[in-house]
Amino acid sequence: MPPERRLRILQELLASGHGDRATARLCEVCAAVAGVSGAGIMLMSGDAPWGSVCNTNAVSALIEELQYTLGEGPCVDAYHHDRPVLEPDLADPITPRWLAFTPPAVKAGARAVFGFPLRIGALRLGALNLYCDQPGPLSDGQHADALVLAEVAAQTVLMMQANAPSGRLATELETGGDFKYVVHQASGMVAAQLDVGVGEAFARLRGFAFATDRSLEQVADEVVGRRLRFDDLSTGDPDPVL
Amino acid sequence: MSREAVLVRTLVELADTLVEDFDVVELLTLLTDRCVEVLDVTAAGLMLASPGGDLRVMASSSEAMRLVELFEIQADEGPCLDCFRTGKPVVNRTLGSTNLNWPHFAPQALEAGFLSVHALPMRLRGLTIGALNLFRATEGILDEADVDAAQAFADVATIAILQHRASLETQLLNTQLTQALNSRVVIEQAKGVVGEQAGLSMEEAFTRLRNHARNHNLRLVDVARGIVDGSLAPPSLDPLRTLEPTRPPLPAS
Known part of the structure; x- marks a missing residue:
């Protein structure tokens, strides 16, 4: 990996300083260095994404939100397959994939999407998402930059956590990121309503969000706000309690 | 040669x-x-x-x-x-x-x-x-x-x-990050379970989990894990003390 590339990225990051906007700045540097329309960083573990460290704009946020809700998309694939996942023409792909993810992402303005695994050595933390508002592949230079950016991003996330008290998430990640805690609260509530494990409850929430064309977070908000219950299954679907 | x-x-x-x-x-x-x-x-x-x-x-x-x-x-x-x-x-x-x-x-x-x-x-x-x-x-x-x-x-x-040393350091940091996120997730899930079963708000559910952990000298995350895996039933948690200030150190939602 060319050291001058890494140096340039680190200089950009260092110039941005620390503090509350550290995570936001990380994504801005990723988008600027890679020369794309927007960037986002998702942390993942096993089957369930943990949430978002940062994203640069509403489209990046939606790309992350869709993947969190649907469990499919470039970041999810990049993480699970441990390699870059490139879709240079999302509206007219050679091989259609991500049947649920693609229409809303295209509608929001993402015409090319790219996922790069966030990894250091054998460790995998999540994925870096880049999108362009025009179709077209990444140039060799952009691709090389993205690989370095994903590694730098992974190290930056770990370094942020380095000073946190044991068992607690670093303040920068806590305030700058979005870990969708309401979804986990809703999982607990649905688990109690249905007398099932939280893993299954999470899957039910996700299925309901998909079936009703809402985000997982919106559905979770309704559950926690006690406007939606999952324990009346007579209709096969949870009934809204209004 | x-x-x-x-x-x-x-x-x-x-x-x-x-x-x-x-x-x-x-x-x-x-x-x-x-x-x-x-x-x-x-x-x-x-x-x-x-x-x-x-x-x-x-x-x-x-x-x-x-x-x-x-x-x-x-x-x-x-x-x-x-x-x-x-x-x-x-x-x-x-x-x-x-x-x-x-x-x-x-x-x-x-x-x-x-x-x-x-x-x-x-x-x-x-x-x-x-x-x-x-x-x-x-x-x-x-x-x-x-x-x-x-x-x-x-x-x-x-x-x-x-x-090798740099790699060990990275692994340690990654473990810490994973544990921090996992702890937080399991606490949120436990809030949901307790909130649902006891008819409490998320904030009240958190207070109840935290009080139980303090009273029994347990770690909050262990109490939460017990609730989530079913080994600790929500009714056996210590009841809410109404005079307890209920401002949790973690955001309620």
């Missing part, structure tokens, strides 16, 4: 082991074995500084007691300690000579059958992390080509160790 070819092969072999998840002790043992095979020396060992600064033997071409003892003694005196302290090579020290400042080490090395000792620094960018120790039981000096080759081995070992 010429000596140069053996050297190159050894360096390539060492570089090949520098992949993810390599075993440091295995690599260093390979290195000391190769020193004895390739260089004109009888025995070789690698000493590394502990976090406290003491030199400890990490690998040796032989486990013979007489050799092991020669390494142990160098925590206090000897060529490795001198080399480690100065960061400079210590080569061709004849053990019979009187001007060695090693009153314990020198006689013991002689008794073990060695005639000369050598130590090469394990050094990268001003940081010395240990020394490669070579012993000869034959007359004559270790020639310059052998000294250069030994230093090349020591350099490879240094890079391997520093890389």
Whole structure:
């Protein structure tokens, strides 16, 4: 990996300083260095994404939100397959994939999407998402930059956590990121309503969000706000309690 | 195979082991074995500084007691300690000579059958992390080509160790991040379970979990995990104390 590339990225990051906007700045540097329309960083573990460290704009946020809700998309694939996942023409792909993810992402303005695994050595933390508002592949230079950016991003996330008290998430990640805690609260509530494990409850929430064309977070908000219950299954679907 | 070819092969072999998840002790043992095979020396060992600064033997071409003892003694005196302290090579020290400042080490090395000792620094960018120790039981000096080759081995070992340390640090940080996120997730899930079963808001559910943890001297995350995995039933949690200030340290939603 060319050291001058890494140096340039680190200089950009260092110039941005620390503090509350550290995570936001990380994504801005990723988008600027890679020369794309927007960037986002998702942390993942096993089957369930943990949430978002940062994203640069509403489209990046939606790309992350869709993947969190649907469990499919470039970041999810990049993480699970441990390699870059490139879709240079999302509206007219050679091989259609991500049947649920693609229409809303295209509608929001993402015409090319790219996922790069966030990894250091054998460790995998999540994925870096880049999108362009025009179709077209990444140039060799952009691709090389993205690989370095994903590694730098992974190290930056770990370094942020380095000073946190044991068992607690670093303040920068806590305030700058979005870990969708309401979804986990809703999982607990649905688990109690249905007398099932939280893993299954999470899957039910996700299925309901998909079936009703809402985000997982919106559905979770309704559950926690006690406007939606999952324990009346007579209709096969949870009934809204209004 | 010429000596140069053996050297190159050894360096390539060492570089090949520098992949993810390599075993440091295995690599260093390979290195000391190769020193004895390739260089004109009888025995070789690698000493590394502990976090406290003491030199400890990490690998040796032989486990013979007489050799092991020669390494142990160098925590206090000897060529490795001198080399480690100065960061400079210590080569061709004849053990019979009187001007060695090693009153314990020198006689013991002689008794073990060695005639000369050598130590090469394990050094990268001003940081010395240990020394490669070579012993000869034959007359004559270790020639310059052998000294250069030994230093090349020591350099490879240094890079391997520093890389391994950086990787361990990364793994530790990753574990901490994972644990922090997992703890938070399980606490949120437990809030949901308790909130649902006891008809409490998320904030009240959190207070109840936290009070129970404090009253029973348990970790909050362990109480939460018990609730989520079903080993702790929500009704058995301590009841809410109504006068308790209910401002949790974590946001309620």
